[in-house]
Amino acid sequence: MITKKIFNDTETAFSLKSDSELNRAIFLFEMIDRPLLVKAGTALTKAALTFHLPVETLIKKTIFNQFCGGVTEKDCMPTIQKMHSKHLHSILDYSVEGKEKESEFEKAIERKTNIVKFIADKEALPFAVFKPTAIGRFEIWQKVSANANLSLEEEEEWQRIKNRVNKICEVAYKSDVRLLADAEESWMQDAADVLMEEMMFKYNREKAIIFNTLQCYRWDRLQYLKDLHGRAKEQGFIVGAKIVRGAYLEKENARAAKMGYLSPICENKEATDVNYNGAVTYCLAHIDDISVFIGSHNEMSNYLALQVMEDKEIAKDDDRVWFSQLFGMSEHISYNLAKEGYNVAKLVPFGPVREVVPYLIRRAEENTSVKGQTGRELALLYEERKRRGGEIMKSNRESELVS
8 A cells, every 4th residue: 555645745845846946936926816917918929929029038048948948859858867867767759830831741750750859769768749730731630520511622731630640649659759639628638539530540569659548537538448448459559548536627518608519628626536546447457458647736646646556566667657747747746756756747838938838828728727727736836945945054064063
């Protein structure tokens, strides 16, 4: 039975943060803890960028440096290497969103495949990631998900999207780099699910290279996981499952209410937690058939996974089980899991400051909306600042005694 509570060790959690970086994090989370301030700041940031006001330097020195690794892959490498010195891995995520043109999608897939090649020989970077709508128009994913009739031009566009997905999966397979496909809104996700299952069938014959993401705030995902597992056993492939709670809750509920259909979202957070924990437990119970990537900032879900691993006698460093949190958040979970010998990877977004602002805004809004998330971050940051203050006082007293 796991009785040791490891997530309260702030010295380990913030070991790479200087005093100034610690204070910057405290300042930012204090701001994020005020919903009205986040709302106003979001509106002002969007307006400033629209009118090309010189705010990029301010953004870079504050929220960008907290939640992003840099502007380019090479910018991120010093931070990635520092984290790896603490046995913490990284996942480079080129977080540019909202493109619409074919030329932009071609550019995006080229960038993503180059990232796969870039990390192929780097132990600190065991995963790559891509967002389906970054390489194809949302409307096409949506139409295919709805089984709508496509025009000849749309059929050709859908084929190009499938070719791009296969291209990055093939490069990942040949490079022996695991690839995570993000999940998005439910009304485009069916097409992504079907396509990623085809990629698993093609490339996951010996081990999990391709991972699809399950958002467990959807009440149907646990059954989907079980059905996927059944098909995988019949067809002879390994499931790669990234398990997350989900990022589009308000949008999902609003659309369902507006269009008059049953919301795909669980009725409350408690139901989501049950669904999430059920999915993680199911994956760990079938570890010979499913490789699992546990993306969670929830302490209890992480503790549950540790308990199940111990009960099932799954080694801490079993390469079929990975934990993950976002860069700049939940350091108390990431660094302490890594210290204990578990496989852990931070998702490290990067890209031009102006282009990653939508990602940064979403991070701020999610921290504001998740009950208790920002308060927990702040409490731990305050605790570490207090601990460091005590260390300084102790050092001063010892110096006085010696002198």
